[in-house]
Amino acid sequence: MNIANKTVFITGANRGIGRALVNEALRRGAKRVYAGTRSALQNADNRVTPVTLDVTSVSQIQRAVGEVVGPLDVLINNAGVAIYDDLSNLDVIEQHLAVNFLGLLKVTHAFLPLLRRSKGAIVNNLSLAALAALPVIPAYSISKAAAFNMTQSLRALLANQGVKVHAVVLGPVDTDMNRGFDIPKASPESAARGIFDGLEKGEEEIFPDSASQSIAEGWRTGAAKALERQFAAFVQQDPA
Ligand SMILES: NC(=O)c1ccc[n+]([C@@H]2O[C@H](COP(=O)([O-])OP(=O)(O)OC[C@H]3O[C@@H](n4cnc5c(N)ncnc54)[C@H](OP(=O)(O)O)[C@@H]3O)[C@@H](O)[C@H]2O)c1
Numbered sequence: 727m728n729i730a731n732k733t734v735f736i737t738g739a740n741r742g743i744g745r746a747l748v749n750e751a752l753r754r755g756a757k758r759v760y761a762g763t764r765s766a767l768q769n770a771d772n773r774v775t776p777v778t779l780d781v782t783s784v785s786q787i788q789r790a791v792g793e794v795v796g797p798l799d800v801l802i803n804n805a806g807v808a809i810y811d812d813l814s815n816l817d818v819i820e821q822h823l824a825v826n827f828l829g830l831l832k833v834t835h836a837f838l839p840l841l842r843r844s845k846g847a848i849v850n851n852l853s854l855a856a857l858a859a860l861p862v863i864p865a866y867s868i869s870k871a872a873a874f875n876m877t878q879s880l881r882a883l884l885a886n887q888g889v890k891v892h893a894v895v896l897g898p899v900d901t902d903m904n905r906g907f908d909i910p911k912a913s914p915e916s917a918a919r920g921i922f923d924g925l926e927k928g929e930e931e932i933f934p935d936s937a938s939q940s941i942a943e944g945w946r947t948g949a950a951k952a953l954e955r956q957f958a959a960f961v962q963q964d965p966a
Pocket of ligand 1: 737738739740741742743744763764765779780781782803804805806807808825829851852853854896897898899900901902903904
């Protein structure tokens with residue numbers, strides 16, 4: 727899908743990768759970018775519509791859907807939290823699941839009617855930690871693994887309805903989220919370019935940075951991807 731002239735909704739759009747995605751969508755000629763944020767957002771570009779959105783609030787999600795005027799082509803589920811833990815505190819696990827998993831699913835459900843109408847796309851910003859646990863942030867890893875698994879199911883369930891579902895398998899990116907991690911990181915701007923490049927190429931899994939690209943080929947030709955296709959065939963042979 728080409729972003730030029732398209733309408734895009736991005737959650738967590740006020741900083742980090744979300745903000746870079748807003749700017750990259752504008753650079754690629756998006757017609758309108760809805761920027762979902764928890765606090766007020768300023769953007770000089772008149773193609774940006776700020777929308778108040780905490781992804782854990784069902785009422786805010788419903789209001790956000792109502793603020794979209796006309797068709798919506800792309801939903802980017804970007805909002806996320808990451809807290810260092812050691813799995814000893816169940817509240818921390820619940821917090822991650824509420825935002826990174828259930829929040830993402832609630833937002834997706836709410837926007838689905840619009841995306842079905844436009845035969846649009848859902849882009850879920852996930853992580854290498856979805857594919858293998860990063861044990862310094864295990865609760866985060868669990869939430870991203872759950873969201874990755876959900877993305878695979880949504881892809882199969884929505885295939886007959888013309889809605890494409892993409893998983894972004896992000897490596898480390900230089901944002902507030904991983905300030906404490908002293909490792910090589912991609913810039914948010916280059917990650918955003920990689921995400922839209924992958925979307926424009928129609929990649930099911932998008933590997934937008936050099937760390938994630940290093941496993942792209944292995945993932946695409948591996949047993950887990952082959953199994954995903956095998957399992958998805960059950961849905962596609964017998965549509966609901
Ligand atoms: N940075 C990395 O290395 C990395 C790696 C892999 C995956 N990712 C993923 O990429 C996405 C963006 O991460 P980032 O690095 O840009 O993080 P970030 O700089 O910490 O920004 C997180 C964004 O999510 C928003 N957010 C958090 N909880 C929310 C909620 N309940 N409702 C709505 N918005 C909420 C934040 O809003 P506030 O400003 O209001 O808090 C902020 O806009 C996340 O899903 C993250 O898991 C990042």
